[in-house]
Structure formats: structure tokens, C-alpha cells
Amino acid sequence: MSNRIFRLGDRAVYAAFIIIVLALPLMVDDVFWLNRIAKYLVFGMLGLAIALSWGYAGILNLGQGLFFGLGAYMIAMSLKLQSFTSLQQGSDTPIPDFMLWNAQPGAPTDLCCITPGSWLWIPFQAQWFGIVMAIVVPVVFALILGATIFRLRISGVYVAIITLALVLLARLLFIDLQPVTNGFNGLTDLGWLTVGGIEFDPFMVETYYIIAVSVCAVLLLSRWLISTRAGLILQSTRDDPNRSRYLGYDVASYQIFFFTVSAGIAGFAGMLFVIVSEFATPTYFDIAFSISMVVWAAVGGRSSLIGAALGAILINTIEASVSESETFQQAWRLIIGVVFVLVVLYMPRGLAGLARDLLARVVELSGRAGRKDARSTRTAAE
């Protein structure tokens, strides 16, 4: 009985989320706001990806920014080559402006050899290559990393340490490889995503819809994944991997698969973020960013995909409003830190858990009221 109500409640929340996200441009006609909301939706996707690995697989990835950043840089390379300035560097083929600044005197103005490693950019002249790589690179990287970690049965805090170290390593690399990545400054002044002759200006309703539809699709796909038998078995490996093994499951294959899906979602989110924000920087590899994602998921509820997504959207909306004020901006990190500690200590299932408990309470009360009603009508009849 109460299970059916929970299922209904769950579906209602998903339906409401999708309807609101898709109908939002009808209510908000300020494109600057739509652009902002699109960014928060991308962060929602990141919260969801964390919930998938942390909440459902028990894998705490403190370096999710690695996959987000990889996805972001891949598409940014293509968009950089599409930008107007890249076509104006005195060559027949597009050359990113920073490569000229970094070039050795006398180097030919061509992607092949203008700077050491600039040839890596050659295939990115095709935009589809950047789009495909934004998913493929994070996925392949996660697959190799996951296969190594989980076949060796590394778990818990060690996974967190390894992923944390890797994202820092990536940050160093991307800053250090200035001739290829423009180092600390990242890739800015990007062109617009162009599909079928349509240019997707980040401040356009159509661009918002790319993000909105992507977020809804990822949400539904992830929900399907966790409701399959594989999703149930994955949760069993979180609770007791040894028992799953003795039931005959290849535990590592489940962990690798869902870790990789989570990374793929993060890479996809990175790509979408570049489309709406028009830059990719090494700050995506900052530890603070990766840890923020974990905080969003914890506050929203790590064992609920939509809870984690809503947590991310909520916290970012609040953060954006308080950052208008200088004092609050300073205090924000502290506030969010305290909130995180409180949630972990007193509300381990986050806002989603709170909502569930409230619903349970309402069901219980209405059930009791229903019985009382029935009793009083009976008494009246007598």
C-alpha cells in the first residue's frame, strides 16, 4: 500500500521536473536567465552522476571534475577552431590565437607544427569529432581507470584518494601544456555550436532546449538503468560485495560499468557546459569543484537520482543569488561546509529522504484519519 504511494510520488516528481524544465522558456523570457538555468541544469546532471556512483554503487568519486573537464576541453577545441579569430591568423586553415603567441620564432603557421603537440588539434577541425570525443575520451579513461581499480578490489576511501589525486594531476597537466591547452587561461573566445546550418548562440531558447532535453534524457536513462536487474545487483554490491560474489556475480564488472556511465554523464555535462558558457578552463579540474558535486548530491539525497539533481540546482541557484553580496560570497564556502556536515550527520538521505519521510507521515496520518472517519460515521449511524 505505502509502497504504491511512494512509487506514485516518485513518478509525480519526475513528471513535474520534466514538465517544468521543458516549459520554462514559456515562463521566463529573459534569455540571460535561461542561460543561467541551463548551467544549473548541467550541474544537476553532475549531481545525478555522483548519485549514480556514490549512492547506488557506493563508489565515492572525488575526482568527477576530471571527466567533466575532459568532455569540456574536447568540445572546446572544436569550437575554438570554429571561432572567428582562429580564422584570422594569416593561414588558410584555422589556428587558435594562443598558439601564435606560444609559437617558436619561424614555426610554420599550421596546426601540424606551429607549437609542440599542436597536431593533436588537427582532427578537431571537424565539429563532430569534438562532440564524439567529449563522450569517448571520458568513457575510455573511466573504463581503464575503473577496470584497474575494481579488478584489484580497491574500494572505499582509497577510490576517493585515487580519483582526487588524478584530477589534480590532470589540472597540472592542462596548465603545464600551455602550447596545446593555453595553460592557466584555458580556451576562451569560442565559436558557437553549429548543427545543420543553425548556430546555437548560448543566449537562445533553442540552446536552452539542447540542455533541457539532454538533462531529461539522461535522467530517464539513468533511472531505467538502476531499475533493471543490473541496477539491483549493483546496489547489492554496494551493501556487501562478498555476498554478491558468492551469489555468482562478477562484482567488478558492475562497478566498472556504472563508474563509466557516471563518467560518461560527467563528460557529456562538460560538453553541454561549454556550449552554454563559451569557455573551458583548468578550474574544472579544481578539487573544490569536484567536492562541490559531492556536496550537491549529499544535500539533495545521494540515493535518489532526481534528489541529487535537484540538490545541485537548488544549491547553485542559492549560491548565485547570495554571491551578489560581497560578505555572503566570502561566507558561502563556510555555510555550504556546515550544511554538508549537518546533512551527513543528521540527514544522510538528504532532501529526497526528508521528502519521503514527510510523505510516509502524511500517508500514516491520512490512514489514521480515514479509520477515525469510518468509525465516527459508524457511531453516528448507530
Next chain:
Amino acid sequence: MRAALTIEGLEVNFGGFKAVDGMTTVIDDGELRVILGPNGAGKTTLMDLISGKTATTGGKVHLFGRDITNRPEHEIARAGVGRKFQIPSIFRDLTVLQNLEVAVSHEPRVFRNLRLGMAAADRKRIDDVIELTGLDAVLDTLAGDLSHGQMQWLELGMLITQQSRVILLDEPTAGMTQAETSKTADIILRLKGTHTILVVEHDMAFVRKIAERVTVMHLGKLLAEGPMQAIEADPAVREAYLGSGGMH
């Protein structure tokens, strides 16, 4: 009678200490075998070696004629060996029903399990196990909220759902009340004949209730094997137990 499990000269060396040292025994298909032995006799280690938790340093384990020595745990499980641990090992954050659903393990890897729903035959199997273990009132309860006895029955139920042909039970009645112990004995007795069961147990009342053939281990070796009465009368067994407080 066909042999379900053949253990031949099994040995494990933990840096000089041989916890199991040349153990040999044959367990027939459908048999219920109790393993006794004083503390440190190597009973749990023997189960670890059979189920693949610990790698052997010598000897062989055959399951229905197939060599399963030192295979990975999930392969041994798929070959038909189910293991129940001393401390209940269940999925505490899943409901009782979900625990049993996970136990239906036809496919070991992830991709073939990317589907919804369950075959009618598997549903039927789960229903039978629910009936056998008497867990029907708590199907939607989180397994972590069950009583100790219910957890043990759930774990046992999962092994039956898994369709293990050989079930290894490590102290299934540890920490149980008299009534719970008696119900556990009933469940195990109902499995006799359809499943091959290997039980390590200290509770002698329980052992007398279920035992047919008994194997006694001492210092990692086979000490005696035979019917319960013969074992209780065996002077070598009495000697081994007297050394560690006698047989209760």
C-alpha cells in the same frame, strides 16, 4: 552414490602455519555432513578453501567431478557452491524481497542483466523459498532491520534461491534462541536430499538433531569420520576435545 564434493589432500600454509593440512573427505550428492572440531581445527578455513575465499597451497577440490581448486569466488559460486557466513551476510539496505531477487543469479555479468522484470519460473522459486523460510510477513522490510534469526533464514533462503547444489553453512545457529535453532534445523532437514549440505556447528543438541555422517577435524587434519554415535564414542575424538575443554 555420486560424489558432490571431493576434497583431496587439501592444504593451506599461512607463513609456516598449516591451518588445513592434508584434509581428505568425500561428500555424496544429497548428503548432510556435519563438520566438528575444537577451536582452531581449521573448519572455517576449510570452507574458505572450498568457496575460493582463500587460495590453497596444495591439494584439490572437485565439484561433481569438475576441478574448482583456486578458481575465483564467483566462478565457484556459479559452479554450484553456496556459502553462508558465520556473521549473517545479507544486503542490509535492500528489502527482503530484493535480497531474494538478487539471489536469482543466472547471469554473472552486467550487460545481460540490463533488463526489467523476472521470469515466471524464478518468481515461483522465490515464492517457494519465502514459504520455506517463513519470511512472508517481512518482504518489504529492509534486511538490516530484521531480527538475528530472520537474517540467518534470509541468507539461507538466498542460497536456496541461488540453486546452489552444495551449500556450506558456517555455524548457522550461532546466537539463536532455542526456538530459532529448532526452526533452522527444520529448514535444513527439508533441504536434505535435494541439496548437498556441509555444516560447521558447535551446538551439540542441534548437531544430534540433524546429523547423519560427521567429520571431525583436529589441527587441520581429518581425525574421524562416521555416524554420530560412533563419533561420540571414539576415544581419539574425546582426547582431542578434552585438550580444549571437552565435548558439550
